[in-house]
Amino acid sequence: MKLSGADIIVETLIEQGADTVFGYPGGQILNVYDSLYKYQDKINHILSAHEQGAVHGADGYARVTGKVGVVISTSGPGATNLVTGIANAYLDSIPLVAICGNVPNSQLGTDSFQEIDITGITLPITKHNYIVSSVEKLAHTIREAFYIAKSGRPGPVLIDVPKDVQIAKCEYTRQNPVIPKANKPCENIDDAAACIKESKKPFIYFGGGVVSSGAEDEITKLADLIDAPIGCSLMGISAVATNHPRFLGMQGMHGHYASSVAMANADCIISCGVRFNDRVTGNKEKFATRAKIIHIDVDSSEFAKTVKPAYALKGDVKLTLQKIIASLDKTQRPDWQSEIDTYKHTEKENLDQREGMTPRNVLTLLNDYLDEDTAVATDVGQHQMWTAQYVSFNHTRRFVSSGGLGTMGFGPGSAVGSALGTGKRTVLVTGDGSFGMCLQELATMVSYNLPIVILLLNNGVLGMVRQWQTLFYEKHYSNTVLGRKTDFVALSRAFGADGAKADTLDELRSAFEKAFSTAGPFLIDCTIDKDEFVLPMLPPGGSMDDIITKVGE
Amino acid sequence: MPKFTIAVLVKNEFGVLNRVTSMFRRRQFNINSLTVSETETEEFSRITVTYEGEADFNHQIKNQLRKLPDVCKVKELEADESVRCELMLIKVKNTSDTREDIRTAADAFKAETIDYTHDSVIMRIAGDSKRIDAFITLMREFTILEICRTGIVSLERGSVTISEN
Numbered sequence: 001m002k003l004s005g006a007d008i009i010v011e012t013l014i015e016q017g018a019d020t021v022f023g024y025p026g027g028q029i030l031n032v033y034d035s036l037y038k039y040q041d042k043i044n045h046i047l048s049a050h051e052q053g054a055v056h057g058a059d060g061y062a063r064v065t066g067k068v069g070v071v072i073s074t075s076g077p078g079a080t081n082l083v084t085g086i087a088n089a090y091l092d093s094i095p096l097v098a099i100c101g102n103v104p105n106s107q108l109g110t111d112s113f114q115e116i117d118i119t120g121i122t123l124p125i126t127k128h129n130y131i132v133s134s135v136e137k138l139a140h141t142i143r144e145a146f147y148i149a150k151s152g153r154p155g156p157v158l159i160d161v162p163k164d165v166q167i168a169k170c171e172y173t174r175q176n177p178v179i180p181k182a183n184k185p186c187e188n189i190d191d192a193a194a195c196i197k198e199s200k201k202p203f204i205y206f207g208g209g210v211v212s213s214g215a216e217d218e219i220t221k222l223a224d225l226i227d228a229p230i231g232c233s234l235m236g237i238s239a240v241a242t243n244h245p246r247f248l249g250m251q252g253m254h255g256h257y258a259s260s261v262a263m264a265n266a267d268c269i270i271s272c273g274v275r276f277n278d279r280v281t282g283n284k285e286k287f288a289t290r291a292k293i294i295h296i297d298v299d300s301s302e303f304a305k306t307v308k309p310a311y312a313l314k315g316d317v318k319l320t321l322q323k324i325i326a327s328l329d330k331t332q333r334p335d336w337q338s339e340i341d342t343y344k345h346t347e348k349e350n351l352d353q354r355e356g357m358t359p360r361n362v363l364t365l366l367n368d369y370l371d372e373d374t375a376v377a378t379d380v381g382q383h384q385m386w387t388a389q390y391v392s393f394n395h396t397r398r399f400v401s402s403g404g405l406g407t408m409g410f411g412p413g414s415a416v417g418s419a420l421g422t423g424k425r426t427v428l429v430t431g432d433g434s435f436g437m438c439l440q441e442l443a444t445m446v447s448y449n450l451p452i453v454i455l456l457l458n459n460g461v462l463g464m465v466r467q468w469q470t471l472f473y474e475k476h477y478s479n480t481v482l483g484r485k486t487d488f489v490a491l492s493r494a495f496g497a498d499g500a501k502a503d504t505l506d507e508l509r510s511a512f513e514k515a516f517s518t519a520g521p522f523l524i525d526c527t528i529d530k531d532e533f534v535l536p537m538l539p540p541g542g543s544m545d546d547i548i549t550k551v552g553e
Numbered sequence: 554m555p556k557f558t559i560a561v562l563v564k565n566e567f568g569v570l571n572r573v574t575s576m577f578r579r580r581q582f583n584i585n586s587l588t589v590s591e592t593e594t595e596e597f598s599r600i601t602v603t604y605e606g607e608a609d610f611n612h613q614i615k616n617q618l619r620k621l622p623d624v625c626k627v628k629e630l631e632a633d634e635s636v637r638c639e640l641m642l643i644k645v646k647n648t649s650d651t652r653e654d655i656r657t658a659a660d661a662f663k664a665e666t667i668d669y670t671h672d673s674v675i676m677r678i679a680g681d682s683k684r685i686d687a688f689i690t691l692m693r694e695f696t697i698l699e700i701c702r703t704g705i706v707s708l709e710r711g712s713v714t715i716s717e718n
Binding site: 123124127128131144148299300301303304305 | 568571572575579609612613616617619620621622623
């Protein structure tokens with residue numbers, strides 16, 4: 001059948017299984033929105049308050065569902081407003097397809113109204129991008145974009161569609177959803193397996209690659225088989241249950257003490273779907289010097305980018321781990337386990353035992369209200385690290401957080417995507433700084449009556465930056481004391497949501513009771529002290545010897 | 554620092570050169586020379602890049618380039634197993650005092666005169682980069698007005714091609 005480009009876009013999205021898309025209309029994408037109107041019983045479009053909210057929504061949706069997130073925007077500012085969100089998805093390897101309108105082909109390159117070179121702008125933050133010059137190429141381009149977004153290491157793809165291409169007509173035939181490139185295990189695992197066999201202190205370290213390849217079970221299986229502890233990067237959180245006896249938690253700059261120390265003392269680190277970011281390694285020269293590193297990843301450009309592995313295994317993490325597991329026998333490592341017990345003991349001793357509205361007490365209380373599979377989204381800063389440290393997860397793909405880019409403002413949009421993707425209540429843990437960046441998405445939460453509990457840790461300062469200023473900048477609190485007069489509960493009501501303020505744990509408990517029984521969004525303005533620290537902390541560029549576990553008076 | 558030459562076979566579409574060079578820029582690699590041209594088929598263009606860097610970085614850039622959907626093949630061209638060539642046009646000031654010396658030097662290097670005026674001469678020289686460098690050094694004794702070099706083009710020796718594994 002002959003269809004307009006705009007109809008082809010919507011048809012192809014439906015064909016590819018994108019039943020929920022996020023976006024914001026505008027002049028050069030009007031035709032697509034006209035088609036969305038026509039196809040509204042087949043495709044659900046979520047209107048955000050700002051394009052950034054839409055792209056974070058698509059990102060959050062992709063994280064919790066494992067599907068490709070889709071975002072639609074107009075040209076010019078609509079397109080540039082996507083940039084932070086696309087970069088965010090790129091750094092966290094989230095599959096995303098962004099479709100932007102642009103001025104007609106005949107006007108391209110003339111600096112017309114709302115014309116911007118969005119393919120040029122997004123070149124370094126997409127896996128690939130396209131400008132579609134003719135309607136005949138449109139369906140194929142969208143299919144290829146889904147293929148690229150999903151295949152190998154996932155990531156965002158952008159398609160720029162000039163308005164005349166949306167209007168022009170051509171033949172369209174429905175096709176099946178594209179099948180991503182077949183995953184293969186690494187061919188030769190023998191040397192790596194031998195290394196694991198010889199190891200006295202193996203440590204399994206995993207990241208987001210385990211989530212995207214679905215290798216969660218293989219991680220715990222391998223750990224049981226070789227009697228090894230497990231640690232993860234921020235991107236790995238929730239893939240292994242927080243209370244799994246072998247799981248030591250997040251590793252790195254603000255990781256769990258036991259996890260970081262065990263990794264530093266291991267003689268073999270089995271790294272799965274990670275990229276050894278500076279927040280993980282600290283000083284690279286001093287990082288895990290005693291260990292032989294086995295690096296398993298689908299993307300070989302990660303090998304030796306920052307840390308030199310002894311064995312680089314290019315292949316799908318899940319399939320490669322299955323091969324490794326099949327080649328190993330069950331072994332016990334009691335000495336290593338008792339060493340780990342001492343690390344756990346030290347961590348326990350250093351736990352924050354204070355009473356009152358401490359971050360730990362607030363988030364431990366939150367745990368009481370979470371279901372097995374409640375998704376918890378965060379913004380970026382201290383509250384994010386505390387959530388990573390203290391919130392209990394029992395289901396993979398339920399920690400929705402901006403890892404690589406560290407995007408303040410990611411929270412509200414991603415919580416919308418997460419609530420829609422899971423079809424269940426989502427919690428957003430945020431801070432007064434981060435929330436201030438994209439709080440307009442409260443409108444979206446209200447419009448769609450989404451069950452989102454917003455736990456806003458309000459300390460009146462940019463806590464993470466303040467922490468650095470305290471430790472490394474002689475307490476020069478330059479521009480980090482917000483001292484704003486924002487009444488977040490009133491703000492939330494102004495948007496049509498409900499809210500409550502909590503200054504004590506009792507008040508917080510009753511706020512939670514209300515929040516978790518409200519059908520729509522509910523904001524809790526939770527007061528915490530401005531001088532709370534995220535601990536432990538590995539100073540930037542430091543090694544395990546420099547770890548800060550307590551801050552003196 | 555070691556110098557590397559790679560040949561990159563890419564889809565013959567607009568913007569592809571930008572994608573390839575952007576990868577060098579993003580990772581802070583300095584390109585020494587770069588050539589692009591169409592190939593034996595309309596479908597592909599061939600980019601030849603020479604750059605300096607540590608071996609790790611070389612490994613990294615090749616892997617990063619291979620990830621680009623428009624890049625079909627990336628192959629490092631080892632000096633021993635490939636032929637290389639560069640072309641230069643050089644414009645030198647032409648005076649009655651220097652005329653003879655320039656001509657002698659050009660003859661020795663088999664540089665061809667392709668433009669000749671009263672006060673300037675343009676010569677064309679092709680060959681490996683060191684030979685061209687040597688010719689430039691020689692010409693510095695006179696007054697060089699302008700230089701334009703193409704950068705290296707290179708093919709592997711023998712019947713092997715980039716499209717084969």
